[in-house]
Amino acid sequence: MVGTDLKAKLMTMQGLDERLKSHCCEMMTEHVNHRCEDHSNSFDCPDNLILYSGRTKSYGIIVHDGGSSVIEIQFCPWCGIKLSNA
Numbered sequence: 593m594v595g596t597d598l599k600a601k602l603m604t605m606q607g608l609d610e611r612l613k614s615h616c617c618e619m620m621t622e623h624v625n626h627r628c629e630d631h632s633n634s635f636d637c638p639d640n641l642i643l644y645s646g647r648t649k650s651y652g653i654i655v656h657d658g659g660s661s662v663i664e665i666q667f668c669p670w671c672g673i674k675l676s677n678a
């Protein structure tokens with residue numbers, strides 16, 4: 593349900609809304625834009641896997657160990673594209 597809703601939003605807002613910008617693939621976009629009503633903090637939500645930093649343009653996998661650890665990733669786990677701009 594959430595995925596379908598997001599897809600619809602992406603189609604109507606593509607290129608118009610910076611908050612919901614698209615990423616390398618549908619899966620990545622979905623995870624980066626993941627918002628949960630039950631968990632206001634990204635690190636508290638077990639469904640939230642990817643953290644994207646618009647400032648550094650880097651992607652990280654959230655480590656759900658109770659803290660706020662993120663493992664930076666160089667390649668997309670879904671489509672395999674190189675993520676880092678370096």
Ligand SMILES: [Zn+2]
Binds near residue numbers: 617618620668669671
């Ligand atoms: Zn991807």
Ligand SMILES: [Zn+2]
Binds near residue numbers: 628629630636637640
């Ligand atoms: Zn959640």
